[in-house]
Amino acid sequence: MDDLKAKYLDAIGVAPDENALEELRVQAVGKKGEISLRMRELGKMTPEERQTAGPALNALKDEINSALAAKKAALSDAALDERLKTEWLDVTLPARDRRLGTVHPVSQVWEECTAIFADMGFAVSEGPQVEDAWYNFDALNIPGHHPARAEMDTFYMHRAEGDDRPPHVLRTHTSPVQIRAMQAQGAPIRTISPGRVYRADYDQTHTPMFHQVEGLAIDRDISMANLKWVLEEFFTAYFGRTVKTRFRASHFPFTEPSAEVDIQCSWEGGTVKVGEGDDWLEVLGSGMVHPKVLSAAGVDPAEWQGFAFGMGIDRIAMLKYGIPDLRAFFDSDLRWLRHYGFSALQVPTIRGGV
Numbered sequence: 001m002d003d004l005k006a007k008y009l010d011a012i013g014v015a016p017d018e019n020a021l022e023e024l025r026v027q028a029v030g031k032k033g034e035i036s037l038r039m040r041e042l043g044k045m046t047p048e049e050r051q052t053a054g055p056a057l058n059a060l061k062d063e064i065n066s067a068l069a070a071k072k073a074a075l076s077d078a079a080l081d082e083r084l085k086t087e088w089l090d091v092t093l094p095a096r097d098r099r100l101g102t103v104h105p106v107s108q109v110w111e112e113c114t115a116i117f118a119d120m121g122f123a124v125s126e127g128p129q130v131e132d133a134w135y136n137f138d139a140l141n142i143p144g145h146h147p148a149r150a151e152m153d154t155f156y157m158h159r160a161e162g163d164d165r166p167p168h169v170l171r172t173h174t175s176p177v178q179i180r181a182m183q184a185q186g187a188p189i190r191t192i193s194p195g196r197v198y199r200a201d202y203d204q205t206h207t208p209m210f211h212q213v214e215g216l217a218i219d220r221d222i223s224m225a226n227l228k229w230v231l232e233e234f235f236t237a238y239f240g241r242t243v244k245t246r247f248r249a250s251h252f253p254f255t256e257p258s259a260e261v262d263i264q265c266s267w268e269g270g271t272v273k274v275g276e277g278d279d280w281l282e283v284l285g286s287g288m289v290h291p292k293v294l295s296a297a298g299v300d301p302a303e304w305q306g307f308a309f310g311m312g313i314d315r316i317a318m319l320k321y322g323i324p325d326l327r328a329f330f331d332s333d334l335r336w337l338r339h340y341g342f343s344a345l346q347v348p349t350i351r352g353g354v
């Protein structure tokens, strides 16, 4: 019995894996295992012999079973230790640097304008960038022979060979959205139209694509005084300080009277500062919507009147954020975008300070 015990406990002690353990289990305590066979022989013994052999065999069987279980646990612990040695992860390592993109100054200022005008009751309208010449010119009182049409450096979208209809244009301003908005909603109306516009022009202050925000307010008794108030209110909110405006008589075919609007600035120290000094900077064109324009859009000029303006978004972005060169806006240079861009979490609101 002692030999049997030593034989199996030693073998279990050095078993290299679970398969070897299972073999030992079958050999020792399986149905036809050595211990089981001995137990079957108990019947042939005398009662005295059985009294000592029976409990001894049972104890041996228990001992072997618990040695098997202990070895099995030890083997799986060792296997786990082995895995932990190779499959580790240092959770204290700093995270890999993930650069966030930035909001382009044009998008930021576009949103700022929308927030400020929304606070004054202006909704947002949009129109196509590839525009029908009728909306871009004719409906705005710029007939085919008008010099303004030639002066605008228009990009034309040529028709297919044999198609004699007049070509579409890349809209040269956001004013055609005035027509589309009035056709869609009629009067009264208060709306702004931010968007891309195109002119064949390229130097430090002009790019062939740039951005404008159109403003339109039509009602029964709207005057130039309302226009002046709205614009001064806008500039004060936008620049965060009182900004004087100067209205200069001008001419646009689609407004009468027309005015170009300058804002107060200083050039001291070589950089422009808005809201101080006694220089002026032109930022928009405006006026009372021409009766012919109202008629073209299906609004009765005998009943309705109002103002319109068109402002350069890129221009006022440069002024507020001190960006010197317009061309860099559209170069997509990552260094420029990271320097002048905004966090996506800085959402412009009137209350947060645009």
Ligand code: PHE
Binding pocket: 172, 173, 174, 175, 252, 255, 284, 285, 286, 287, 308, 309, 310, 311
């Ligand atoms: N559309 C004009 C421009 O692009 C600006 C403007 C808009 C003037 C509305 C008057 C009224 O220069």
